[in-house]
Amino acid sequence: MNRHRAVHQATALLLSYPDPVWAERLPQVAAALTQLKGPEVELLLGFCVETASAPLLDLASRYVITFDRSRRRTLHLTHYTDGDTRRRGAALAALKSRYREHGWEPDDGELPDFLPVVLEFAARCPQAGIPVLHHYRGAVDLLARxxxxYRSPYADVLRALQHTLPAAGPRPAPVPSEAPPVPFPIRATPGDEGVRR
Known part of the structure; x- marks a missing residue:
């Protein structure tokens, strides 16, 4: 697996919800990355170090607040390019069809435009998956910004991904800002720890 494929796989894992196996997954990702070199690898390793000692409930709560409670920071790529329009339904269907054409189907019930799903597809089927990432480069840039x-440590994960992609063309219009940043890490507040993607 070349470096970019490894980075895409690592990024997919690091952008996934921090579930109960996160404590096992994080050191495995870090160990795999230490075999590689490059600025994108350093960014991902920095994220691994920063989150390694954070309590799981804090990480889970922070993840939900970061990605699920702001349309401006959603991990669903077609939101940036198509918004809540009929075009988005067509784009989702096209992505699902592309996955099936290459014998791959996400197994966690996520929508096909969920960035970790797209990244895993690019890592497993680069010939078909890399063009999808290139197509959504503008969305990736908006999310990274x-x-x-928001001063989120996840910004470094997106910066690492940006290092693997060519420069974008015209960008989608940004989604309006919604909420002020919350320092990381935070303590889970009552009710937050049960929130799941």
């Missing part, structure tokens, strides 16, 4: 504005 929103995460940086």
């Amino acid at each position: 929103a995460l940086a504005d």
Whole structure:
């Protein structure tokens, strides 16, 4: 597996919800990355170090607040390109069809435009998956900028991904800002720990 494929797989795992196996997954990702070199690898390793000691409930709560409670920071790529329009339904159907054409189907019930799903597809089937990432480069850039504005450690994960992609063409219009940033990490508040993607 070349470096970009490894980075895409690692990024898919690091952008996934921090479930009960996160504590096992994180050191495995970090160990695999230490075999590689490059600025994108350093960014991902920095994220691994920063989150390694955070309590799981804090990580889970932070993940939900970061990605699920702001349309500006959603991990669903077609939101940036198509919004809530009929075009988005067609784009989702096209992605699902592309996955099936290459014998791959996400197994976690996520929508096909969920960034970790797209990244895993690119890692497993690069010939078909890399063009999908290139197509959504503008969306990736908007998400990266929103995460940086929010001062989220996930911004480094998106920066690592950006290092593997060519420059974008015209960008989609940004989604309006919704909420002020919350420092990381935070303590889970009552009711948050049960929130799941």
